[in-house]
Amino acid sequence: MPGAIYAEGLVKAFGDVRALDGVDLDVPEGTVLGLLGPNGAGKTTAVRCLTTLLRPDSGKAVVAGIDVLKHPNEVRRSIGLSGQFAAVDEYLTGRENLQMVGQLYQMRAKAAKARAVELLEQFHLSDAADRPAKTYSGGMRRRLDLAAALVVSPPVMFMDEPTTGLDPRNRQQLWEVIKQLVSGGTTLLLTTQYLEEADHLAHDIAVVDRGHVIARGTSDQLKARTGGERVEVVVHEREHMATAAEVLAGFGKGSTTLEQHTRKLTVPVTGGAKLLAEVIRELDIRGIEIDDIGLRRPTLDDVFLSLTGHAAETEAGEDDLEADTGHQSEKEAAK
Ligand SMILES: Nc1ncnc2c1ncn2[C@@H]1O[C@H](COP(=O)(O)OP(=O)(O)OP(=O)(O)O)[C@@H](O)[C@H]1O
Ligand SMILES: [Mg+2]
Numbered sequence: 001m002p003g004a005i006y007a008e009g010l011v012k013a014f015g016d017v018r019a020l021d022g023v024d025l026d027v028p029e030g031t032v033l034g035l036l037g038p039n040g041a042g043k044t045t046a047v048r049c050l051t052t053l054l055r056p057d058s059g060k061a062v063v064a065g066i067d068v069l070k071h072p073n074e075v076r077r078s079i080g081l082s083g084q085f086a087a088v089d090e091y092l093t094g095r096e097n098l099q100m101v102g103q104l105y106q107m108r109a110k111a112a113k114a115r116a117v118e119l120l121e122q123f124h125l126s127d128a129a130d131r132p133a134k135t136y137s138g139g140m141r142r143r144l145d146l147a148a149a150l151v152v153s154p155p156v157m158f159m160d161e162p163t164t165g166l167d168p169r170n171r172q173q174l175w176e177v178i179k180q181l182v183s184g185g186t187t188l189l190l191t192t193q194y195l196e197e198a199d200h201l202a203h204d205i206a207v208v209d210r211g212h213v214i215a216r217g218t219s220d221q222l223k224a225r226t227g228g229e230r231v232e233v234v235v236h237e238r239e240h241m242a243t244a245a246e247v248l249a250g251f252g253k254g255s256t257t258l259e260q261h262t263r264k265l266t267v268p269v270t271g272g273a274k275l276l277a278e279v280i281r282e283l284d285i286r287g288i289e290i291d292d293i294g295l296r297r298p299t300l301d302d303v304f305l306s307l308t309g310h311a312a313e314t315e316a317g318e319d320d321l322e323a324d325t326g327h328q329s330e331k332e333a334a335k
Pocket of ligand 2: 044
């Protein structure tokens with residue numbers, strides 16, 4: 001039986017650009033799928049197709065058990081989307097915005113008011129509740145927008161980069177809200193540029209590149225695919241790097257990488273903590289003082305890098321990296 005979000009062979013082209021080139025997705029009810037991919041990979045296009053905002057050229061999509069192409073209006077009633085549906089009205093206050101959404105969903109005025117208070121509290125907007133949204137900072141708007149998407153708790157939610165532009169504290173708080181939501185049974189598809197976010201929230205991850213799902217699995221499965229563990233050593237004296245490299249070569253399962261400026265050596269290993277103890281002992285016998293040593297497992301960033309051939313963007317301001325990716329992003333295209 002297909003999951004709460006199901007897509008098969010979704011294709012969407014814009015002129016020559018095949019934004020989606022046969023995307024398959026299946027998200028079991030009550031779970032979170034993290035959709036990862038470089039700029040221009042097709043994440044937003046996939047979300048827009050699944051939420052009825054865009055009609056795919058071909059393929060099939062079923063959301064909350066409803067055929068998206070045949071019954072878009074019914075689908076709209078069963079989903080929440082942060083970003084588009086919950087458009088914030090600049091001239092209304094935060095409170096009024098949330099009450100209005102409640103009323104659009106036919107909540108009684110009293111219930112809509114109570115829900116607004118609850119959400120304002122949850123998203124730390126109580127102090128600003130009665131100011132027009134146009135006076136809100138970027139992060140506050142983002143939170144109001146997300147709160148609006150949560151006024152009625154729909155069984156299926158889509159969030160396109162929900163925490164982009166939020167500071168670390170607000171991001172953490174939103175993660176808590178999302179976890180609560182999912183523990184209540186909501187199915188969620190979320191796109192994100194923050195791999196840590198996917199690692200933290202997503203049961204399953206689908207990596208998209210050039211309109212294709214190129215990898216799929218849990219964070220651990222993807223990490224295991226990327227390669228095993230490494231020992232990283234930072235030696236105290238740069239002159240000791242050569243000797244340290246010799247020591248590591250004796251334990252490594254591959255070639256040692258040296259980073260002169262940070263005095264860091266890295267070697268792939270198998271054997272875990274026991275091996276680490278042996279490496280430390282051997283370095284000590286050779287009289288090599290170390291500043292830091294550790295066993296490092298691949299991060300989701302390593303996975304992303306090895307799958308797509310380039311690193312995920314971390315913070316806004318690194319947009320110039322896009323030039324190296326060979327993709328054209330939405331923002332670029334708009335210029
Ligand atoms: N309305 C449109 N008209 C023309 N091209 C579009 C349109 N929307 C998207 N595209 C193109 O489709 C491709 C996929 O875009 P999409 O916005 O889905 O990527 P994304 O993965 O969401 O990227 P980002 O990480 O930058 O948000 C890009 O090449 C983009 O330029
Ligand atoms: Mg996008």
